[in-house]
Amino acid sequence: MPGKRAPNDTRTVTGTGATAADALRSLITAVVATMVGAARRPGDHAIVVRASAATLERLIPDIVAAMLGAGEDIGLDLTDATLDGLIATDDGWRAWGTISGERATGAATSGWRVGAATVEERSGSIRLSLSLERIRTDG
Numbered sequence: 001m002p003g004k005r006a007p008n009d010t011r012t013v014t015g016t017g018a019t020a021a022d023a024l025r026s027l028i029t030a031v032v033a034t035m036v037g038a039a040r041r042p043g044d045h046a047i048v049v050r051a052s053a054a055t056l057e058r059l060i061p062d063i064v065a066a067m068l069g070a071g072e073d074i075g076l077d078l079t080d081a082t083l084d085g086l087i088a089t090d091d092g093w094r095a096w097g098t099i100s101g102e103r104a105t106g107a108a109t110s111g112w113r114v115g116a117a118t119v120e121e122r123s124g125s126i127r128l129s130l131s132l133e134r135i136r137t138d139g
Contacts, residue, residue: 009134010115016127020056020119021086023126024063024095031064032081034132035112043079043100047071054092060117060130063095068112076101111135 013034015027032040049066053059063083071078080100087094115131 011132011134012129013132014127014129016125018125020088020093020126021083023128024060024086025083027060027128027130028064028067028081028083028097031067031130031132032078036078036080040080041100043076043102045074045076045102046098046100047074047076048084048096048098050094050096052089052092052094056093056119056128057117059093059095060119060128061114063097064130065114067097067099068114071099071101072111075104077104 011034013027013030015023015025015030017023017026029040047070049063049070051059051062051066053062067081068078070076076099078099078101081097083095083097085094085096111134113133113135115133117128117130120127120129
């Protein structure tokens with residue numbers, strides 16, 4: 001129906017690994033797959049992003065939001081993202097990574113909002129979960 005706004009789509013993505021860095025790499029891969037589909041590829045432009053937070057639960061949405069925000073700030077359509085490093089510090093956690101993209105070709109019809117993250121430690125592995133909300137701007 002014209003003029004009626006479609007409801008937002010909420011998804012939970014997960015990543016697992018033997019270490020927090022492995023799990024976060026897996027999570028970022030899942031985020032990119034959710035946003036751009038299975039056709040991840042290097043783009044024509046790359047940007048390094050960083051984030052820090054007192055806890056891993058807070059760092060996860062911060063680094064993902066930094067990745068999304070960096071591309072939007074300079075007009076890139078995201079094609080891939082990688083976690084290049086994750087370290088525990090005296091103040092909490094620091095992460096850095098690289099996003100890859102191509103110049104945006106037109107106005108976006110949807111965007112993504114990053115929600116809360118959870119961290120579950122199991123014997124020998126870490127599972128990270130992050131909620132993403134697709135914001136529809138069409139109609």
